[in-house]
Amino acid sequence: MKRDKIIHAALTIVALSAISSLALITVFVFKEGLPIILRVGVKNFFLSGDWYPSEGKFGILNMIVGSLVVTAGAIIIGAVFGLGCAIVLTQFAPRQLVVILKPAIEILAGIPSVVFGFIGVVVLVPLVRQYLGGPGLSILTASIVLGVMVLPTVTSISVDVIQAVPRSYRDGSIALGATRWQTTHMVIIKAAKSGIIAALILGMGRAIGETMAVIMVAGNALELPHSILDPVRTLTSNIALEMGYAAGDHRQALFATGVTLFVIIMILNTIALTISRRSAGKAAKK
Amino acid sequence: MMIKPYFHVLEGYSKKLCFLALFILLIPICEGCRDSKGRPVNVIGSTSIQPFAELLAEEFQKIKPAGSIDVQGGGSTAGIQAIVNGIADIGMCSRELKEEEKAIDTPVEIARDGLAVVVHKSNPVSDLTLAQIQMLFSGRIRNWKELGGNDMPVRLIMREEGSGTREAFINLVMKKTVVSRKALVQESNGAVKELVRLDPAAVGYMSLGMVGTELKSLYVDGVEPTAQQVSSGRYRLSRPFLFVLKTDTPLRPEAREFIDFVLSDQGQQILESEGLVRAK
Numbered sequence: 040m041k042r043d044k045i046i047h048a049a050l051t052i053v054a055l056s057a058i059s060s061l062a063l064i065t066v067f068v069f070k071e072g073l074p075i076i077l078r079v080g081v082k083n084f085f086l087s088g089d090w091y092p093s094e095g096k097f098g099i100l101n102m103i104v105g106s107l108v109v110t111a112g113a114i115i116i117g118a119v120f121g122l123g124c125a126i127v128l129t130q131f132a133p134r135q136l137v138v139i140l141k142p143a144i145e146i147l148a149g150i151p152s153v154v155f156g157f158i159g160v161v162v163l164v165p166l167v168r169q170y171l172g173g174p175g176l177s178i179l180t181a182s183i184v185l186g187v188m189v190l191p192t193v194t195s196i197s198v199d200v201i202q203a204v205p206r207s208y209r210d211g212s213i214a215l216g217a218t219r220w221q222t223t224h225m226v227i228i229k230a231a232k233s234g235i236i237a238a239l240i241l242g243m244g245r246a247i248g249e250t251m252a253v254i255m256v257a258g259n260a261l262e263l264p265h266s267i268l269d270p271v272r273t274l275t276s277n278i279a280l281e282m283g284y285a286a287g288d289h290r291q292a293l294f295a296t297g298v299t300l301f302v303i304i305m306i307l308n309t310i311a312l313t314i315s316r317r318s319a320g321k322a323a324k325k
Numbered sequence: 326m327m328i329k330p331y332f333h334v335l336e337g338y339s340k341k342l343c344f345l346a347l348f349i350l351l352i353p354i355c356e357g358c359r360d361s362k363g364r365p366v367n368v369i370g371s372t373s374i375q376p377f378a379e380l381l382a383e384e385f386q387k388i389k390p391a392g393s394i395d396v397q398g399g400g401s402t403a404g405i406q407a408i409v410n411g412i413a414d415i416g417m418c419s420r421e422l423k424e425e426e427k428a429i430d431t432p433v434e435i436a437r438d439g440l441a442v443v444v445h446k447s448n449p450v451s452d453l454t455l456a457q458i459q460m461l462f463s464g465r466i467r468n469w470k471e472l473g474g475n476d477m478p479v480r481l482i483m484r485e486e487g488s489g490t491r492e493a494f495i496n497l498v499m500k501k502t503v504v505s506r507k508a509l510v511q512e513s514n515g516a517v518k519e520l521v522r523l524d525p526a527a528v529g530y531m532s533l534g535m536v537g538t539e540l541k542s543l544y545v546d547g548v549e550p551t552a553q554q555v556s557s558g559r560y561r562l563s564r565p566f567l568f569v570l571k572t573d574t575p576l577r578p579e580a581r582e583f584i585d586f587v588l589s590d591q592g593q594q595i596l597e598s599e600g601l602v603r604a605k
Contacts, residue, residue: 091503092486160516165523174480174524176509259485259510270509280512284402284487 068301072294084295090261090277092285097292099299101263105178105271106247106303108264109257112182113189113246118239120186121193128194129201130223141198148191156255159184164256173268176258181271184252189242196241200234201227233314240311244304250275274300365393366580370404370417371489372513373438373532374566377599378417384595385586392579398513401489405430408571414580416569419489419532420496432567435587436601439533439555440493440562441542443518445525450474452544455561458498461528464505469526481508482517482529490514493564494530534600556602566601 076084079097087098124144128137159180168175204227212222228235258270259280272280278293278300285293368378375398382394399407404416405426422432442458444450450472453461460466462481470476483504484491495504511517517529522539533550536542542550545562554560568584570576576584586592593603 160519168524174509174527176520254512255516260507261510262506272510280485280510281487283400284406286406 065301068294068297071291072296072298075288075291076295076298079292085299088261088263092281092289092292095288097288097295099274099277099296101261102272102274102277102296103299104263105257106273106275106300108178108267109181109185109253109271109273110243110247112178112267113185114239114243116182116186117189117193117242117246121190121238121242122197122235124190124194125197125201126223126228128198130219130227144191144194147187148195152188152249152252153255155184155188156252159252159256167268171268173266174258174270176256176270178257178264178267178269178271181253181257181273182267184256185246185249188249188252189246192245193238193242196238197231197235200231200238203234204230233317237311237315240307240314244307244311247273247307248275248300248304250279254279274303365395366415366577366583367395367397367407367413368415368417368568368583369397369399369407369413370569371401371419371566372398373401373419373490373535374417374435377436377534377566377596377601380599381587381592381595382583384591385583388586389582392582394583400485400487401492402487405569408569411571411574414577415584418567418569420493420564422567422569426569429572431570431572432565433570433584433588434565434604435568435584436566436593436596436604437555437563438566438601439550439552439560440490440497440530440564441533441536441550442528442530442545442562443521443536443540443542444528445521445523446539446541447525448474448541450543451541452547454546455498458543458545459500459502462499462504462508463502464507475525477526480524480527481505482520482527483508483510484514484517484530485510485512488512489564490531494562497562497564552597552600552602563602565604 075097084097084099085103086100087096088101089096089098090101124140128140132140163180163183164175166175167173167177167180171179208226208230209222212226213219217225253273254276257273257276259272259276260270261272262269264271274296278296281289282293368382375396378396382396385392385394397413401418401420404413404418405422407413408416408430416430418432419438422430442453448469450469453472457466457472461472461479462483464481466472466479468476468478481504484494509520511520511529514531514535517531518535518537518540521527521529533542533552533555536550544550545560548554548560550560550562555563568587587596588604597603
């Protein structure tokens, strides 16, 4: 009994310290970043694309756009391939194939992002430049690389939610004479919809926070992009590119970039949580 | 308080755990009390100087196997900050020090380097004036056609803020002119090299010693970018390679030995054979 209590106390402390580190990070990032946003002015900070730190101009609009566009691209690719993968794995693939495919996708999650970036630079960038034009370092390239990187997240969560759909739904649909594909897209995907959306949003969180691979393949130009073949700079790459040397206002502006990123990710996570909770509630009612 | 009644439990099976915890607690203390002599000399800064410093460190260790030198990149400004914060013994900086930096740091010039403006091998353009390079990078010249090249949009490649190469380029070429926002930004000489090597429309700049044979470096105002021309002063895009020391902190003897080696005839010969110009 006594040992139980000790362990109980110890685990509580461990759990609290994990959460308190989150609190510390939040406080620190906001403390460093907020003053400069207020000093520069919310409008000048968020709605201007002029980022000239040496002249005291800190407008991050172009980078917000960059982050959002690249993430959107990544999630489109992640959705098509990740969801496709999940459907095949749960509905159509024979057991032997699942045994090979599923671990293979999970291994993808363990590959370091530099490796993805490097492959992107060496293989993808020249291909895009040669066949589609532009500098090669572009929104498209970054989206593809990130899309592959979010595949494991999207696939494994989608597989879980699809598998959670009660077997009776499927049996019922088949019994009514629907084909397997009809059953899949009319019954199972519908039933698992909110879970799948949550999977996509979690994937988005991963894509928007990714740094290394994006720095390597996105080109990091400050100009607002006009096509998906134009280079962009994302919020994360802006921080990572300039952190090493920034001092004073510039350093604070980078923290403010971090604040922006933080808020965006918080919003995404909240949406994901609400959706998955709502779906859990629905499932309970049924 | 609460803890007391549980002591006897610790005496039993958790004794080993206690030792372990104690041990873990002691590690940082031992780390602190370790003789400073065992610590390697930290050299941090410019990624342009880094490969040369690594080479020098290797040669230095051949002569003095006991002395260990740890070379890291990070950029010129990061190198200077590392000196100020006391993280590094020696900072590497590939541009002139700024006024406010001169107040706390002492520069030691270990070599001079040319800044080469590089293009793809297939690019027919081979000689530009300083003004033309400035117009290129400010975005006023948008097509290679305007410079007598092929009909291709110009692709600018810059280095990131804080890079010594970038700042040297801005001081020497751009002056007050603003760099085009269309410019791609890459964070190392290697990345710039990789891009220019593969892209027929690209133009970038990098340390002369790193150009190698895969890129074409442009003549500037009719002067060929070579170490000889840098040393004669005719090639105008040149900058110092500096080791930066903190003025008010005495240098550790191991670091001093390394600097002496770099400035010695042998050290300078190594740098020269790598395409740099001897420090005057």
